[in-house]
Amino acid sequence: MSPSISSPLPLATYRLQLHRSFTFAQAADILPYLNALGITDCYLSPVNRAMPGSEHGYDVINHAVLNPELGTEEDFSRFVDALRSQGLNLVIDTVPNHMGIGKTLNGWWRDVLENGPGSRYAAAFDIDWHPTKRELENKVLLPILGDQYGAVLERQDIHVAYDEGAFLLRYGDHELPLAPKTWVSLLSHQLDKLTREGEQDMPVMELRSIVTALKNLPAPDVRDPELIEERGREKEVIKKRLAALLGDNPLVRAFVMDNLRLFNGERDRADSFDLLDSLLNEQAYRLASWRVASEEINYRRFFDINELAAIRVEDEAVFQEAHQLLLRLIRQGIARGCRIDHVDGLYDPERYLRQLRDLTQQGGGDPGASPFYIIVEKILGRDESLPETWPIQGTTGYEFLNDVNGLFVAADHKRLFTEIYARVVGHDDTYADLVYAGKQLIMQVSMSSELNVLGHQLNVLSERDRRSRDFTLNSLTHAIREIIACFPVYRTYITDGPEPVSDRDRAYIHMAVARAKRRNPAIDGQVFDFIRSLLLKQGDARTPEDREEQMRFVMKFQQTTSPVTAKGVEDTVYYRYHRLISLNEVGGDPDRFGLSVDEFHRRMRDRQTRWPHGLSASSTHDTKRSEDVRARINVLSELPQEWKTRIGRWSRLNRSHRREIDGERLPDRNDEYLLYQTLIGAWPLEPLTDEAYRNFCDRIQRYMHKAVHEAKIHSSWINPSPTYDQALHDFIHTVLDRVPANRFLEDFLPFQERVARYGLYNSIAQVLLKVTAPGIPDVYQGAELWNFHLVDPDNRGPVDYVARAAALEELRVTIDRAGPDRAAFVRSLFEQPEDGRVKLLALMLGLDQRRRHPELFQQGDYLPLECGGSKKQHLCAFARVRDRQAVMTVVPRLVATLAPDEKRLPVGTSIWEDSWVTVPPWPTLGEYRHVLTGEIFTAESVNGRRVLPLSQVFGHCPVALLERLS
Template sequence: MEADLAVTSTPEPRIPVSTSRLQFNRAFTFADAVRIVPYLHALGVTDCYASSYLKAVPGSLHGYDIVDPTALNPEVGTEEDYREFVRTLKQHGMGQILDVVPNHMGIGQSCNAWWQDVLENGPSSRYSTFFDIDWRPAKHELEDKVLLPILGDQYGTVLENQEITLVYEEGEFSVRYYEHRLPVAPKSSVKILSLRLDELIAQAGAGDPYVEELQSIITALSHLPLRGERAGPRVVERYREKTIIKKRLAGVTRESPEVRKFLEENVRVFNGTKGDSGSFDLLDQLLDDQAYRLAYWRVASEEINYRRFFDINELAAIRMEDSAVFRESHQLVLRLLKEGSVTGLRIDHVDGLYDPGHYLQYLQSWASGEFLARPAGSAERPLYIIVEKILGKGEALPEDWPVHGTTGYDFLSLVNNLLVDRSNERAFNEIYTRFIRRRLSYEEVAYETKKLIMRVSMSSELNVLGYQLERLSERDRRSRDFTLNSLTHAIREIIACFPVYRTYVTESQEGVTDRDRTYIRLAVAKAKRRNPALSSLVFDFVRDLLLKQTDERFNQDRQEQLQFVMKFQQTTSPVTAKGIEDTAYYSYNRLISLNEVGSEPTQFGVSVTTFHERMRDRQAHWPHSMSATSTHDTKRSEDVRARINVLSEMPRAWKARLAYWSKVNRKHKADMEGQLAPDANEEYLLYQTLIGAWPLGPLNDTEYQAFCQRILAYMTKAVKEAKIHTSWVNPHQGYESAVADFIQAILDRTKPTPFLEDFLPFQDTIAHYGLINSLSQVLLKIASPGIPDFYQGTELWDFSLVDPDNRRPVDYTLRTRQLADLQRACADAGADRRSLARGLLETRTDGRIKLYLTASALDFRRAHATLFSEGDYVPLECGGSKREHLCAFTRIYRDQAIVAVVPRLVVGLVPNAKSLPIGPEVWGDTWVTVPSWKRQSEYRNLLTGETHLSTAVEESQALNLAQVFGELPVALLERIT
């Protein structure tokens, strides 16, 4: 296997120049991708960044619920369709980065053969160690079983309502529950086959060959190895014999009408009679014999005994730390790498893995054909790999990870904050506090929401850790008096106080890194302060285990200690993700553009100096990390955030509008037992959402209703995610309906609406400034260190909200036509593109200005790839009256230089919302220094074709921004001389 999978050569990794993320599913197939590759190439994109397209649960729109990692998803296309897609990429000189999902698999709809095998054979399944299942849980009744929380009601109710039924097909018995088909363990089939056997013998005769065959089958089933037997030879025997037996049973039922009728009647008897409780005893006993236990879905949070992706029961975690799991699950991916169809990998949810660093090193070693031949800790990176890693405030990627960077949320947060006015933070705090009539601390919200998740969604994970910790504490006289409750409470509090998603302590003999030690000590110290009533000794005990600081008396239990540490680390990440991204981000709404994946809502803007420092560090350490501004997981699109950021510049106007809107809309609220719906916090979120997502231009009735439906769907999701008045687990239909009624009332344009009459002019003002922010954001992404990534369709204006809103089909026909038109216009304009640029700016609401900027900058970047990948990043000094409204830098490589200049905080630049930040009236005496190798340098604006001569400013050369920004409010300037 190793020889078959190993890559035979170790070429230099293909580093993308730019990427475009494509979401593959039944609505966007390989054939669809083939059609748009020429467009992406014309846009300037060098690499396709593909969502997972391995075989997933039928109907999957995201591909993260893989059921067979060894096959392509048939809904996306055939092998030949895929080959044509790859051929088309290669014809255009493009690479492909594939999204790999190593943490979990989909187990819904009974279409995962590995999982079905586990359900049939239990611990003796050849896949029993593939999934992260606790076969010896604290609850004795679940020993050697998997809890399946798939029922819509209590087990007994569902059973006696005949919703669970036994069926027989071609030699196999199975249990059906709606879309679920669950296998029946072969040995337990004896109960079905033996029922009423004497009646069959009496009817057909003892010497009937088919009856004798059935009796032989029953005997063979009775002698099958038990499902708890894990010894290799016995497992092999079990598989061999059960396969033969199933074929024999299929044969006898096919050939003997009497046996077939006998089985059909037995199945009917097992399925019971509605209204007769005792008639379901047989089926109940049969189900009790299985390697799974059916349960009400609400049981999952407390008793589920397999690790999941977050709290999603249909996504079961796999044990990628097992080399057999790696080989089996990566067969296809490594084959695609070997043949050059895939040139890089994106690793999904890397924090869910047992040992992320080891996995990444293992993967790189496989890719290089040297299977673990490198010394541990080697940082060689023969394959381009990026990881989906959410970095906390001040956190950096572990330096020993053999990767090229992250998927870009760190860049997204930084560039987004650059467009927020830091000086108005205090004003926004007061506005938010006054509107919702209470003072919210984000730190407190995050702490409480993480505890909420541990209580209602992931208490089973906490229980497992608690029992592990109790077993360890019992083995030392100094800790044996710590109770299970106190230990579990300490774990819960430490996780709630954890400052990052997780640490990366390993099972090796090496100590804990300074980075991880700092985070663990900080979390424990905070937990102690919050819990003065709990003995500090309990916290110290947990801390010492996490830091691997136990004395020699614990050496005999070292492996169990390490297992606790590793499992603890796998728990902090999902708790943080669910508690922060999927709860706190919907509960704390001060400025929702800051509530983004990878961002810190308490970070209200950054200075230009900070931006430059972070970019220089990025170029030095992670020059090939992705630079994202929108992804399939962002809470709102880049253009929505760009609009909402404008509010940070105009707190007085925002405060006044809020007061008026709240007053005129109050009559549309409903009183839900003393609580108005929506509450003030939700109302505050709604107004920001409408400002950010409102479409450009007039809408006909159909378009307007579609928009309103999007807002309704978003707000329903938002109030559920906040988990304050309703939730996914405990929905409050009345409250959700009241929120929907409020939205429909205030957006009803069929009659005079004071809200809309006041809102629309204000929103139009925000939208005007927001488009300028968006242009700045695009140019910063393309010119800064890192690999600019474009989420599908965002090269035009995109005002999408969180999924599924951001996964709507993209109109590539429109984009292809518009890009072709722009290319023709550029050819007609020749070197002087001022008139073209001016026209695009005047008609900016159609989105072509964003497309033009994207294509122009990407084309230059592709033609000068080394300048951007290896060139120095040098901040440029700005001077003059408007210098605070600028961000400028240069990229320099040998004798090449490019200068990027963008405006920021635009509201204070122009006299009114009809004005644009261009020309001498706005920029006056403002200038930017530029690199110069002689007394005067000439620069060409790649967006307008204009050339500009530098002039001396003190000891430097500078360009006059009144001229540079004469036609467009952003500039990309190439040094000519």
């Protein structure tokens, strides 16, 4: 095993998803395994306190403390000690964009609900306290009710309760605070009656005194910090007094409890709920059905998730509060880096990142040490570049993932696959049109509130200029929708300072407006021009106030385009467009059918120049399919004619299993097409027991259920169709029934097995590309062995680390002892790949190279290598070169058309014939050691080139990692 080394930057990261079933203690147990694998940095999901039961940690409710479900401070300290003992570092996932607010467990949010705009945390959340709906003035809309407000109220589902000196509102598992000043109505109702019963009674006098104290509390809308502090202090005093009074005096307690009974009303007596209704109307929130959220919600959310409220880290106080734990970990020398979740949701991403960079530099430690490692979760559009002014090391690697994936798609078959897909589904909608429609749908059904806000902002701006005042609210709102629907990237990065709009952002805005105009020839183009001028900071601002209002619109617009695109494309179109689903990946472009080797080299050289330390991901907790599922499905792109034949046959065999309702067969052909590709990609390698097969079928059912609901065509989360859902469930159940007469499975399984075999070569090739290309390889938990998981929650299940550690140790021992038999051993792993050890071996030995040559991989040049011969189109090869060091990566691609017999390894002269790969241009021919097999090859001189014959390089092993010896 290579020893752990200290490196200024990560050499390889391993992503762990922590939750109550996988805690700090369990993570500590696997660190020796990660070290043995070659990992240098443990990369954790968020560790801040999150909603109870959170499986992901992104619903943070307290940024200052560790999540108790992950363990205690002592557990975390032991985890850190274990990291240090293994020579490992820590990268932490950070969530600056939003917080969890479900069940009102978030202290900041609870304070806002209690005190409204006068809350000390009112500025922490992005709340519109003066929305267009007047009833919401100085209120937060809470869309948590399962039915209309009146119906819920009169069913007594909402009721007031008393708890330790305070009154609160209970609805299901929600507990909402009641503003202290409104307790007056609860305590003074019928108070005269109690007074007559005991005029001189000291407890009654104390109750009256408490009521007076409540009335004298500073009003909820005060903004003076001193008054806010006074209100909080006095409220606590009152709570103690009330708790003491009700605890000591049965008469007063009975009086208060009777008032609660009256306020909570009686079933079948509508007027008995007037008191409670009046009390609720006094609060700083308005309860509503969850169905009104899309149109009327007045706090910014994470995408369209009501339980995740956006926070305003652009406010310095909020920024500091939101990074308390991270700063502590930096000061203690525990964290070496962080991932920034959803950077596009921030008000001004670059300004935020500069603040964060400054914060990390103030965190302590050696001033001469390497900069804190910062990566951002950022999805780049086609040909979009990450802003080079951002003070970070790169992204989490979605663009790398999709570039590598594209290498294994047969680009020449794009037209054939487009025709096959159109024939199957019965229409030929373009991908661009689907994206446009998907974004329009999201703006209509999920985020119409955000669009209404933008429309009203724009209307106010237009009214201030006589040249634009005739634009109607409707036309302005419609134009905004059209521009966002046509926006070519997730967002622009215009700032509210004096900086001019960048050429990049200017081009995207012009493109979006031009596309919107073309799609709307009947609408006056001046409306679009007016909006474009504002977005380009060219609006006619006659006063500083005008300029401020214009910039507020621009910044809000930028924060809106990103979630609309994410929900409209990733979470809608990716579940509607199924031409080749391995391309429907986060950060991908399903319209780009494959990537040439030359284009791959160009992108990697650019990556080496611009972002050499960004993560190189292949699977993440957010990917739609694991790397191994995509690798299999890519094989289909090589077999268009056979795929066409199979699809036609399977459709005929399963036609009777589709249910006919109102003249329509369910499920539709598009969902059926998705199912077949999913089965190709996810089918387990190993033979399945009855129980294992049932589990697999259940996974497919759950995935397809999610897929059709995300697609929002026949069913959805908001408006589910039990009829369609049941028809889909029954279809899958029948199609996968392992009965002897299932002709579909008889035909499907041999084809799937053949595709799966080819997919394994794609998977191993991906491993070597990830480990050796520019960037820092990232391994998602469990993906070091075969991993055929689908989108979350399927990809967040438990990982058997005991089996992985044992397999790794066995491989180490066997490789060390194999000697001249090493090549034969490696070949045997490829010939019997079911247990995944061949993938583990490639990763282990590749990471060994990174630890042995850190400077080579962190600073070395990227050199594309020329390939020649009859099979050159099936090769991708490059070298990493620094001084006299070199490591060459040579991998096959499009193996299904290279080696038609899937049962034979694609190795030797019979496959590679006269093909060759050049070596880096040193004066001597040089010797190269095959890192996997141990073989040593000497370069040959052929027609003035120094080359290695592929029949030798791929003599035993169908992938190659070659280390220069001399």
